[in-house]
Amino acid sequence: MGFDFNSLLAFIIFGITIGVVYGIVALGISLIYSGLDIVHFAHGEMYMFGAFFGLVLVHDAGFPYPIALVGAMVLTALLGMFVERVFYRRLTRAGGGYTVAGMGMIICGFGMSVALVNVAYFIWGAEAEPFRANLDYIPRLEFGDGIQVPESYVLTAIISVVLMLALNYFLRYTKIGLAVRAVAHNKEIAYLMGINVPLMISLIFGLACARAAAAGVLIGPMQSVQVEMGYLMLMKAFAAAVVGGFGSLPGAIVGGIMVGIFENLGAAYISPSHKDIYAFLLLILVLSIRPSGLFGIEAKVKA
Amino acid sequence: MLQVNKVEAGYGKLKILRGVTMTVPQGEIVTLLGGNGTGKSTMLKAVSGLIPVMSGNIIFDGVDISTMKPHERMRLGLVQVTQSKEAYPAMTVEENLMLGAYTRSDRASIAADLEKVYGFFPVLKERRKQLSATLSGGEVQMLVIGRGLMAGPKMLMLDEPSAAIAPKVVLEIFSNINKIAKSGVTILVVEQNVRMALILANYGYIIRDGVIMMEGKADSLISDPAVKESFLGGSVADTSKKLQSG
Numbered sequence: 001m002g003f004d005f006n007s008l009l010a011f012i013i014f015g016i017t018i019g020v021v022y023g024i025v026a027l028g029i030s031l032i033y034s035g036l037d038i039v040h041f042a043h044g045e046m047y048m049f050g051a052f053f054g055l056v057l058v059h060d061a062g063f064p065y066p067i068a069l070v071g072a073m074v075l076t077a078l079l080g081m082f083v084e085r086v087f088y089r090r091l092t093r094a095g096g097g098y099t100v101a102g103m104g105m106i107i108c109g110f111g112m113s114v115a116l117v118n119v120a121y122f123i124w125g126a127e128a129e130p131f132r133a134n135l136d137y138i139p140r141l142e143f144g145d146g147i148q149v150p151e152s153y154v155l156t157a158i159i160s161v162v163l164m165l166a167l168n169y170f171l172r173y174t175k176i177g178l179a180v181r182a183v184a185h186n187k188e189i190a191y192l193m194g195i196n197v198p199l200m201i202s203l204i205f206g207l208a209c210a211r212a213a214a215a216g217v218l219i220g221p222m223q224s225v226q227v228e229m230g231y232l233m234l235m236k237a238f239a240a241a242v243v244g245g246f247g248s249l250p251g252a253i254v255g256g257i258m259v260g261i262f263e264n265l266g267a268a269y270i271s272p273s274h275k276d277i278y279a280f281l282l283l284i285l286v287l288s289i290r291p292s293g294l295f296g297i298e299a300k301v302k303a
Numbered sequence: 304m305l306q307v308n309k310v311e312a313g314y315g316k317l318k319i320l321r322g323v324t325m326t327v328p329q330g331e332i333v334t335l336l337g338g339n340g341t342g343k344s345t346m347l348k349a350v351s352g353l354i355p356v357m358s359g360n361i362i363f364d365g366v367d368i369s370t371m372k373p374h375e376r377m378r379l380g381l382v383q384v385t386q387s388k389e390a391y392p393a394m395t396v397e398e399n400l401m402l403g404a405y406t407r408s409d410r411a412s413i414a415a416d417l418e419k420v421y422g423f424f425p426v427l428k429e430r431r432k433q434l435s436a437t438l439s440g441g442e443v444q445m446l447v448i449g450r451g452l453m454a455g456p457k458m459l460m461l462d463e464p465s466a467a468i469a470p471k472v473v474l475e476i477f478s479n480i481n482k483i484a485k486s487g488v489t490i491l492v493v494e495q496n497v498r499m500a501l502i503l504a505n506y507g508y509i510i511r512d513g514v515i516m517m518e519g520k521a522d523s524l525i526s527d528p529a530v531k532e533s534f535l536g537g538s539v540a541d542t543s544k545k546l547q548s549g
Contacts, residue, residue, distance in 0.1 A: 175405065178394075182402055185391050188353055191373035192383045194406035194454065 010147040011264045017153045019260020020160035025215045025237035026244065026252035027167065028208030034247040035184040035204040038088060041109030043212055043237065044230030045116035050076040050213025051225045052124055055131050065133040069159070069217045073210040080209025081202045083112060089201075113230070120227045131220035156218040163214055164253055167207070171249075180204060232276060236263075239279040243286045245296025254294060258282060304329040304458055304489045305350070305381070310359035312349035318357065319345040321513040327458065332480070332490045334504035334521070336497050342513040343493045347462055350491075351383040352376045364457060378406050380457030384450070386466060390443050392436035396427055399435050399446055403453030413453070420449040423479050441472030448476070448483075458489040465496040477503050501525045 025047055032040045053075045057068035091104050135151040142148055171177040182190040183200040191197050215233070216225075223229075240259045244251025259279045266278030286294065305327040313319040319342045327333045337343050348354045350361055352373035360369040368376050377383075390399050400420060404413045421428035424445040430438065435446055444464055451459050464480065465473045477499055484490050494500035501507055501521045509517040509530070517530070524530050 175401075178398060178402055179405060181394065182391060182405075185393065186389065189385050189389050189391075191353065192351060192377060192385060193402050193450075194374045194377035196374050 006147060007268070008265075011268045012261055013147065013149060014153065015261035015264035016257055017149070017157045017260070018264070019240075019257035020157060020164075020253070021215045021219055021256070022233075022236045022240045022259050023253040023256025024160050024163055024211045025233055026240035026256050027164065027249060028211040029237055029241050030244075030247050030249055030252040031167075031204060031208045031211075033241075034249075035180065036088075036092065036201060038092070038105055039109065040208070041106065041234070042083070042112035042116055043208070044232075044234030045113050045120070046076055046080055046209040046212040046230075047216045047233045048120060048225075048227060048230035049079055049116065049216070050209075051131070051216030051220045051229065052120065053213065054217035054220055055129060055225050058131070058133055065135065068133075069214060072213045072217045076213030076216075077206035077210040080212075081206045084205040085202060087112060089198075113234075117227055117230070124227060126227060128224040128226035130224045133221045135221065152218075152221040156222075159214065159218060163211060167211075167249070176200075176203070235276075236279050239283045242293055243283055245293030248293070248295035251293060251295030258286075304364060305491065306362040307346075307350065308359050308362070310346075310349055310361060311357040312345060312354055313357065314345075314354065319513050320349060322359065323510070323513070323515055324359075325508050325515065325518070327489060327491050328506075329489050330484070330487065331506060332484045332492065332504040334500040334507045335491065335493045335510060336495070336500060336507060337510040338495060341510050343510060344462060345513075346510065347383060347460055347491075347493055350460065351381065374406070377454065380455070381460070382451045382454045382456035382458070383460045384447050384462060384464070386447075386462045390435040390438070390446050390450070392434065394435060395432055396435050396438070396446060397431040400427070400431075400450055400453050403450035404455070407455060412455070416453055416455060420452050423452075423482065424449055441468045441476065444468055444472075444476055445479075448479070452483065452488075456488055458491065459483065461490065461492040463493055463495060465494060465499055473499060497530070498525075 025043065028046075029040055029043050032038050032043070050072045053072035054068045057063045057071045058065060061068075063071065087108065088105070091108055133152070135155060138151040138155050140148055140151060141154050169177075171181055179190065179193075179195045180200055180203065182193060182195060183197055183204070187197050190200070216229075219233075236259055237256070240255035241252050242255070243258055244253070244255025259282060262282045263275060263278045266281070267275040270278075290296070307323060307325045309322045309324055311318055311320055311322055323342070323346060325333070325335070335343055335346060345354070349356055352368070352371055352375075356369045360367055362368070363376065363379060363381050366379060368379065368381070391402070394402070397417075400417060401413075404416065407413055421431075426442055427445055427449055430442065435443060438446060448459075448461065448464065451461075461480065464476055468476070473496070480490060480492065481503060492500060492504065501524055504521045507519065507521050507524045508515050509524070517524070517527075519527070
């Protein structure tokens with residue numbers, strides 16, 4: 001059997017679409033890390049809750065898909081802000097400011113992850129639910145010799161790119177974005193600039209969780225929605241964030257896309273049953289060459 | 304303008320300031336002097352609100368600010384300029400300056416103040432699109448002072464503006480601080496460079512182990528034998544001349 005460039009192209013295109021989704025989840029993880037110095041282990045659950053919120057809004061409330069997407073982002077942002085305000089802030093405050101008080105934060109993140117999964121079990125049960133969304137108005141794309149990209153993939157790619165650009169615009173060109181970057185770099189000076197630091201921290205958390213929710217709603221129609229879905233996404237997104245350089249926002253995106261492509265190629269040409277391993281092979285490979293990740297810099301330049 | 308009454312403050316249970324009382328009158332330059340670990344920076348943090356006051360109170364412009372949050376104090380016009388290493392390296396010079404004006408919304412007066420800052424420190428205008436990580440130590444110090452000015456302060460508190468900067472640049476920065484004071488901003492400057500600070504200031508306090516050891520008019524402190532012996536060596540006359548002419 002000769003080598004088929006057409007299918008290679010297809011695998012790469014699908015890899016990129018799934019990769020940008022890893023990218024936006026990783027973006028949230030990096031944003032929280034660079035802003036709050038928290039490695040957020042419950043971020044996968046934000047993704048899962050986002051997917052369920054989207055599902056409920058479409059199936060039960062009957063909203064059209066785009067509105068459900070926005071609704072799920074808002075609800076998850078509120079959930080994330082609630083979790084940060086009520087639980088995490090107690091720990092971060094123990095350091096006198098908003099820095100991490102050692103191991104406690106990591107354990108708290110894991111605990112939150114388990115707690116949120118069980119809350120979700122309680123509400124939605126253990127069964128995987130299919131996410132039926134009407135996407136007929138979105139065109140299918142065709143590449144080369146009849147490679148068809150389904151609607152949900154096209155939509156995913158578009159929305160992810162829009163979310164990334166919006167975040168970039170927000171951080172670079174708005175006054176609040178400037179304040180967020182200031183808080184990320186040094187909370188003490190940000191305070192002295194008259195910035196309401198606690199409010200900005202809530203905002204960072206909300207933005208990051210909204211991005212995870214968007215990923216959940218976008219992935220929903222491709223796979224099914226179930227309570228345990230957060231764990232694997234968290235691992236992939238972490239791999240993406242670390243490959244890109246932890247805390248670097250462009251790094252998170254590039255890392256996500258690399259993980260997506262690598263995973264799809266591995267599944268296609270090595271073995272599909274080990275699909276979830278390839279992300280970590282890539283991780284080991286990148287870290288052995290560049291220990292701080294692709295965009296990681298020795299002196300951490302944040303956000 | 305600022306009155307600090309018997310303030311005790313510190314970190315956690317550790318008390319650094321043990322009842323400090325000092326006054327900064329409107330329109331004057333007051334300096335707080337002392338070596339490392341004497342409580343100078345703790346004093347600034349207590350005034351700007353980064354650490355809580357354990358006892359005593361702080362009055363600014365007639366308002367008791369002892370329990371206010373830092374950003375609230377800053378909105379009253381009490382602005383702390385941090386040490387020079389604390390600019391935002393990944394932001395451009397102009398972004399850093401605009402961050403100083405974060406609490407203000409009047410674009411016209413912000414733009415006017417930006418020009419004023421560029422007037423004080425022309426080098427910042429030259430470098431306004433550069434990342435502040437690329438600036439020299441002296442330039443970063445100018446940047447953080449400029450950033451403080453962008454807040455439109457009634458009073459500016461400076462934390463060791465001469466630290467780790469070449470002597471020639473120190474002179475330039477101090478003469479600009481003098482100009483800023485003449486433009487109507489009250490100034491409290493914390494320094495280890497006792498000679499420069501006393502030449503600049505009207506009044507001085509010397510702190511040791513969290514209490515005020517000595518205070519007085521700057522020119523009388525300069526000639527005080529005890530101060531001379533512990534902090535100063537040699538003549539102050541020519542430095543003074545340079546500062547006034549610069």
